Amino acid sequence: MSQIYSQLKEIEGVALNQEHGIEIIEIDNDFAKAVITTHGASVLSYAPHGQHELLWVSGEAVFDGSKPVRGGIPVCWPWFGQARDSSLPAHGFVRNMTWQLETVQTLDTGETRISLVCHSSEETLAIWPHKFSLMLTIEIGPTLILTLTTHNLSDQTLSITEAFHTYFNLAPEGLEIRGIEGSTHLNKLVEDSSAELQARPLVLTPPRDSVFLNQTGNVFLVDNDNKRQIKIAKRNASSSVVWNPGADIVKGFADIHNDAWTQFVCVESGNVLDNFITVLPNEQHVLSVQYSMLELA
Numbered sequence: 578m579s580q581i582y583s584q585l586k587e588i589e590g591v592a593l594n595q596e597h598g599i600e601i602i603e604i605d606n607d608f609a610k611a612v613i614t615t616h617g618a619s620v621l622s623y624a625p626h627g628q629h630e631l632l633w634v635s636g637e638a639v640f641d642g643s644k645p646v647r648g649g650i651p652v653c654w655p656w657f658g659q660a661r662d663s664s665l666p667a668h669g670f671v672r673n674m675t676w677q678l679e680t681v682q683t684l685d686t687g688e689t690r691i692s693l694v695c696h697s698s699e700e701t702l703a704i705w706p707h708k709f710s711l712m713l714t715i716e717i718g719p720t721l722i723l724t725l726t727t728h729n730l731s732d733q734t735l736s737i738t739e740a741f742h743t744y745f746n747l748a749p750e751g752l753e754i755r756g757i758e759g760s761t762h763l764n765k766l767v768e769d770s771s772a773e774l775q776a777r778p779l780v781l782t783p784p785r786d787s788v789f790l791n792q793t794g795n796v797f798l799v800d801n802d803n804k805r806q807i808k809i810a811k812r813n814a815s816s817s818v819v820w821n822p823g824a825d826i827v828k829g830f831a832d833i834h835n836d837a838w839t840q841f842v843c844v845e846s847g848n849v850l851d852n853f854i855t856v857l858p859n860e861q862h863v864l865s866v867q868y869s870m871l872e873l874a
């Protein structure tokens with residue numbers, strides 16, 4: 578067992594468990610409780626003490642490592658959406674890799690910082706011929722901060738798309754999404770739809786599969802049912818995606834119950850489609866997102 582696992586035992590409020598064969602890290606610190614899995618480096622749960630759960634995980638999620646866990650915050654990288662080669666997995670391959678736990682620290686503030694890494698291997702080079710190392714740092718405190726650092730270890734410029742595919746635990750119908758005004762909207766549910774200016778906040782009526790390009794400002798989810806507003810602040814990210822399958826499309830997802838589309842909405846933050854990122858040889862690119870919850874009166 579590597580050193581990090583023996584160090585883990587010494588850190589108060591952090592526990593390591595196995596569930597159905599995948600590794601689960603449980604955090605309970607001064608500010609919040611959280612659950613992370615090394616399978617896909619996905620945060621599966623985050624709840625500041627006394628507040629509602631931020632994230633949704635499907636009751637039908639598969640936890641045996643054969644596919645990404647449906648819910649939480651999967652990491653989509655090095656491509657978002659369908660690959661050019663349809664035999665390759667949608668949303669890239671790192672959400673279905675086992676990441677290594679690199680560091681676990683309690684900060685002076687009482688927050689917990691966890692880093693996980695994954696690297697190129699023979700297996701990844703066979704489907705995406707570029708050497709890389711990827712680090713995800715997760716900070717669990719009064720807010721949840723995720724920072725994804727792409728290191729280009731190849732001698733060619735990398736071109737990537739990426740996103741945190743966050744499943745929020747809230748009712749989608751009528752949800753107001755603010756902050757996307759002024760961005761470029763592409764409706765993925767309409768074939769060959771043309772880009773249009775998003776003039777107003779969005780009031781969600783599922784189904785919805787929309788990309789908002791050139792969207793760099795804060796996004797707010799007005800979750801009246803739970804009397805809270807969720808703020809999504811991002812850095813080095815120019816796109817947001819809003820997805821909920823609605824009552825019909827959901828039937829095509831084996832790991833989402835037919836009724837469960839009413840329990841979540843995905844609002845994804847990253848760089849997708851024309852907002853792709855290039856990373857020079859030996860350079861790095863850092864994508865970051867911070868989730869905070871404000872109570873509504």
Ligand SMILES: O=P(O)(O)OC[C@H]1O[C@H](O)[C@H](O)[C@@H](O)[C@@H]1O
Nearest residue numbers: 667668765786787818819820843
């Ligand atoms: O089933 P997955 O590969 O996890 O994708 C689930 C969804 O993710 C994104 O939000 C896409 O915009 C959708 O088109 C896709 O259906």
